[in-house]
Amino acid sequence: MGDQSGENGGIRRKRASRKPTIMDVARVSGVSYATVSRFLNGNPHVSPEAGERIAAAVREVNYIPNNAARSLVRQRTQTVAFVMHGEPETITTDPNINTIMVNANRRLGEAGYQLVVLISDTDEAAERIARLVRSGFADGWILNNLHVGDRLFTVFRESNAPVAVSGVGYGGQSPFPTVDIDNHAASTALTRYMLDQGYRRIAYFRGPNFIPCSYGRFEGFRSTMKGLFDPDLVVDAYGWSRADGREAVRLLLAKLAGIRNDGADGDSGDAGDIDFAGVNPDALDIAQLLRDHGVDAMMCANDCIAAGAMQYLVSHGVRVPQDIAIAGFDDSPDAAASTPPLTTVRQPIGRFGIEMADMVLAQIEGDEPKRIVWLPTEVVPRQSA
Secondary structure (H helix, E strand, O other): OHHHHHHHHHHHHHHHHOOOOHHHHHHHHOOOHHHHHHHHOOOOOOOHHHHHHHHHHHHHHOOOOOHHHHHHHHOOOOEEEEEEEOOHHHHHHOHHHHHHHHHHHHHHHHOOOEEEEEEEOOHHHHHHHHHHHHHOOOOEEEEEOOOOOOHHHHHHHHHOOOEEEOOOOOHHHOOOOEEEOOHHHHHHHHHHHHHHOOOOOEEEEEOOOOOHHHHHHHHHHHHHHHHHOOHHHEEEOOOOOHHHHHHHHHHHHHHHHOOOOOOOOOOOOOHHHOOOOOOOHHHOOHHHHHHHOOOOEEEEOOHHHHHHHHHHHHHOOOOOOOOOEEEOOEOOHHHHHOOOOOEEEEOOHHHHHHHHHHHHHHHHOOOOOOOEEEOOOEEEOOOOO
């Protein structure tokens, strides 16, 4: 009897030392092994009810996933890289990019992944990122603000890595799953609003021409203006920042005043060509100059450009909207914080990060993501126009 008791005791000790498995979690939660596996691997395609039962079962059986072993078996790094193309100074001050990153990071974190940020600001940086892509550095990639013809597109096509692209105007032409807005339609709606308010001589500050959304927004404006469109009132902003907006205003004023370094009239030139020929721009009666040319409004490719333009004009005694109306695009924090608040186009910036994270997670788990997710936009009238 003693021996049997000892044997049973040994059996009891053996059973007590057995680690709970994923099969135990499946049995207690009442769902399949595959569903438990998807939940533990961060797949978003598990119903909330099933997720709650699985989480409760994990606690009940004291199941501890071996993340290191799972990562080795699946050859995963549990990271998703967020790749941005642009100058670091501009990127860090862009409220839209920050919002997209924060929301993507939150969504990925909930699924057990870490977001890492890579900036492609030089050819050398792009080559380093290309090597990281080929090496399997990350399980998935979110691409933001890639330029037209960017060589990284080719790198990602060849890699077959899970990829999602932010709303930069590629739309259905993107080679990867994309989250976007209809920039042309949104700009058309804003232009119609401005025309309905009675504005007719509208200057347009176009965004960087290497980003497709700049073209879509400008074309929406140009096609809606029809016979009222004046190419002499179009100015290229060479970035998305407030500083670029201030520089765009200076260029417009130089065009209107006919002051350029070569003395030519009516030629837009380059922002670097502005030369007030000894005339102090602070001494110009800007409001009068705008009246002389009948310019009654400005539309800008984004809110930061509009906010920078407004800052410059207000600091030089121009009243907004009494002397000139101003409208932006994005409904970023800059829009509501400006004085006066900016009329703009609202796009759901926060959803870009969430939708792209979901696209990447779906691909990581072997599911087919949506090819494109179109997000809604709406005109937001405020006091600037």
